[in-house]
Amino acid sequence: MIYLDYAATHPMTAEALAAYARAAALPGNPASIHAAGQAARELLEEGRARVAAAFGVDARTLIANSGGTEGDNAVLLGVARAWQEKHGRPGHLITTPTEHSAVLAPARWLEARGWAVTWLTPDAYGRYSPQELEAALRPDTALVSIHHANNELGTVQDTPALAAVAAARSVPYHSDAVQAPGVLPVNLPEWGVTYATFSAHKWGGPRGVGFVYVRRGAELPPVTFGGGQEGGTRPGTQDTAGVYAAGVALSAAEAKRGATFAHLSGLRERFVTAVSSIPSLRVNHPPDGSPKVVSVTLSGADGEALLMNLDLLGVAASAGSACSAGTMQPSHVLSAIGLSDADARASLRFSFGQATTEAEIDGAADALRQAAQWSRA
Structure with a gap:
């Protein structure tokens, strides 16, 4: 996983x-x-x-x-x-x-x-x-x-x-x-x-x-x-x-926060670059935000289907806050910043840690590309 x-x-x-x-x-x-x-x-x-x-x-x-x-x-x-x-x-x-x-x-x-x-x-x-x-x-x-x-x-x-x-x-x-x-x-x-x-x-x-x-x-x-x-x-x-x-x-x-910040920043940049070619994908997070989080919207896709497909492909991500999971409601955060209900439901959050590797980032990007194709088929 x-x-x-x-x-x-x-x-x-x-x-x-x-x-x-x-x-x-x-x-x-x-x-x-x-x-x-x-x-x-x-x-x-x-x-x-x-x-x-x-x-x-x-x-x-x-x-x-x-x-x-x-x-x-x-x-x-x-x-x-x-x-x-x-x-x-x-x-x-x-x-x-x-x-x-x-x-x-x-x-x-x-x-x-x-x-x-x-x-x-x-x-x-x-x-x-x-x-x-x-x-x-x-x-x-x-x-x-x-x-x-x-x-x-x-x-x-x-x-x-x-x-x-x-x-x-x-x-x-x-x-x-x-x-x-x-x-x-x-x-x-x-x-x-x-x-x-x-x-x-x-x-x-x-x-x-x-x-x-x-x-x-x-x-x-x-x-x-x-x-x-x-x-x-x-x-x-x-x-x-x-x-x-x-x-x-x-x-x-x-003790290693500086190294962690640099590591996560590199992972975030690598992931965003890798998924930028996916059709209709937009990045929601600010460039100067925490490097721990990447929020993306795949317009026209079904967020729940995306998550299930990612899980089948061995990737654990989320549609937003874990404390709101299972509500079937669009993210209140994404709605507040102006996304439509459809786009808010078509959004995913990926978040990284010190143990996350570049190989995992590449694998997750490939999985997202495949999951997006499946969910739009």
Whole structure:
């Protein structure tokens, strides 16, 4: 199999698997005060510290959780609840139509309950301007939520510029940064964001583990209640093995991030060149976006048939976000940037990792050419 679906999940690295096995063998709960519990606590905090070091922040600003979906929901719903309790009425949220469903769903849930939601307008590649954001801010704006790197297009936002606009009006800013680590630099102090969310399985760590960054001095009210773990913000026994393995995997990914970026850039250029001769194919991703992702549309083809044909030919790709797979709906990201429903349904996402080879790229390009012929026959 040629695996080109790294944006959906990055296979666990050897370092992460070894770290997970080591931590999983420990019997203690990290909240227990006995020696077994403290041994688990030591690995839990080492994993958190490794992640914090990669992002340039204090480890105490990171809340361990189950991943990006939980983190996005925790930020949007927690901030909204606190704002509404303080002011006695629904407030205003600013976000975008190209967000991951983990942001779109809670935003729409709030909108259905009286919150005003401003949906910014993307350009042809899914980028948002600081000027548009500034014009959208209102006295009752409780939160701005804009992703850093898009999971379908690879578009990278100017997060420092956008966050600065919100900060000038004392409005909290949240970035879903799930697709960035291991490929793009993540320096949270330089970004100036209030909150950011991450998933370890995007950088070669285990699935079901993630982090929410909460800037020092900011608050994140809990949306779940129980014990006092994670400062009471995310109660429940922590996944010691998962957090430790996440930290080990990110340390390794950061050590070779420059080489990874160069490698992925070469793969993306090679793939785009190889498939450019396929009739009616267009490239959707921006040339300056993340090199991890290639989005293409084959007008007149059936996207579902393309995926099945690729699978038969031994290539794993996707039609967009893995969290939206099986919905039979056109990609909301591609629709937002102006593609018709037919073209959005005829689109595929290929995403690469450090282990992807040039031979696999060539094989995938040949398979796409064959799959396109079959789907149009």
